[in-house]
Amino acid sequence: MFSIIIDMKKIGLLGCGAIGTQIALAIDSGKIPAILTHVYDFDRSKSEALVSRLKKRPQIAENPHMLSSNPVDIVVEAASQDAVRNHALSILQNRRDLLIMSVGALLDESVLEILLDACREFKRTIYLPSGALAGLDAIRSVKEELESVLLVTTKNPKSLKGARFFEVSKIDTDSITTKTVLFEGSAKDAVNLFPANINVAALLSLAGLGSHNTKVRIVADPQTDKNTHQVIAQGKFGSISITVENVPDSTNPKTSRLATLSAVECLRAACSTDMRIGS
Numbered sequence: 001m002f003s004i005i006i007d008m009k010k011i012g013l014l015g016c017g018a019i020g021t022q023i024a025l026a027i028d029s030g031k032i033p034a035i036l037t038h039v040y041d042f043d044r045s046k047s048e049a050l051v052s053r054l055k056k057r058p059q060i061a062e063n064p065h066m067l068s069s070n071p072v073d074i075v076v077e078a079a080s081q082d083a084v085r086n087h088a089l090s091i092l093q094n095r096r097d098l099l100i101m102s103v104g105a106l107l108d109e110s111v112l113e114i115l116l117d118a119c120r121e122f123k124r125t126i127y128l129p130s131g132a133l134a135g136l137d138a139i140r141s142v143k144e145e146l147e148s149v150l151l152v153t154t155k156n157p158k159s160l161k162g163a164r165f166f167e168v169s170k171i172d173t174d175s176i177t178t179k180t181v182l183f184e185g186s187a188k189d190a191v192n193l194f195p196a197n198i199n200v201a202a203l204l205s206l207a208g209l210g211s212h213n214t215k216v217r218i219v220a221d222p223q224t225d226k227n228t229h230q231v232i233a234q235g236k237f238g239s240i241s242i243t244v245e246n247v248p249d250s251t252n253p254k255t256s257r258l259a260t261l262s263a264v265e266c267l268r269a270a271c272s273t274d275m276r277i278g279s
């Protein structure tokens with residue numbers, strides 16, 4: 001028993017919102033074989049609320065640097081694209097692996113290049129869970145033969161509220177009464193205009209044709225209570241068409257329950273030595 005605990009990976013959590021909370025609860029219940037040693041959220045009340053729900057209480061870090069200056073093995077980012085831009089490099093430089101949920105930050109080529117260089121230099125791994133999407137394994141496998149990739153995302157306007165898009169457009173979420181196409185363009189522009197809503201487009205880009213050639217359509221549908229993502233890909237290999245109809249997270253409607261479950265599964269696999277399923 002003692003040696004099992006010693007061998008368990010130590011986790012630092014950056015961001016104690018919808019996804020961070022479910023990850024912490026999954027570690028606390030033993031579903032993820034790891035020890036949560038430190039948590040940080042720039043809203044301290046979020047860290048305190050989370051820690052109060054746990055049987056095995058981690059330390060609340062005073063600042064984000066304390067997460068990776070302590071001897072954790074993996075830092076889990078479930079905060080924001082800014083958090084990735086500001087803290088990812090120092091986490092890797094401190095020789096910690098990093099699981100990233102705010103994947104949109106990686107569409108900035110200079111950020112991605114610096115982080116991949118750091119992975120090679122410090123022999124670290126960045127984990128990107130498949131989030132609210134399905135089929136990334138297939139897209140990665142057929143990458144060399146892909147000719148087109150389109151992501152169609154449909155959400156209730158409430159799940160899109162607050163996006164940068166509404167600052168530059170005349171459309172207001174409260175005035176949408178029928179199914180409306182809000183955006184059609186590249187994944188790069190989609191992530192820029194909807195940073196907290198379409199990280200899935202960044203994942204799809206990184207797995208396949210890149211952020212300029214991956215096309216995205218974002219639809220607001222006041223009748224839907226799901227976050228739906230449809231991936232349509234074609235190429236020499238044949239075609240792929242996958243639709244996921246996600247139940248939104250009960251505490252954050254922007255985020256799908258599947259995104260949380262995929263983060264839990266990705267971290268469980270990273271902390272385990274058992275079988276790996278899927279390419």
Ligand SMILES: NC(=O)C1=CN([C@@H]2O[C@H](COP(=O)(O)OP(=O)(O)OC[C@H]3O[C@@H](n4cnc5c(N)ncnc54)[C@H](O)[C@@H]3O)[C@@H](O)[C@H]2O)C=CC1
Pocket residue numbers: 014015016017018019020040041042043046064078079080081082083101102103129130131132133195196197199200203252254255256259
């Ligand atoms: N890869 C994917 O498929 C998906 C990614 N996401 C992304 O994952 C991230 C977390 O999502 P949720 O847990 O639903 O969000 P949330 O809003 O429920 O929680 C985020 C937490 O992080 C904290 N935070 C934000 N910026 C911070 C910073 N710079 N430093 C420290 N704490 C910070 C906030 O105070 C909040 O408590 C978001 O960026 C979201 O866009 C969400 C769903 C799917």
Ligand SMILES: O=C([O-])CC(=O)C(=O)O
Pocket residue numbers: 131132195196197198199200201227246254255256257259
């Ligand atoms: O959870 C979702 O449905 C997708 C999402 O918010 C994102 O990709 O940022």
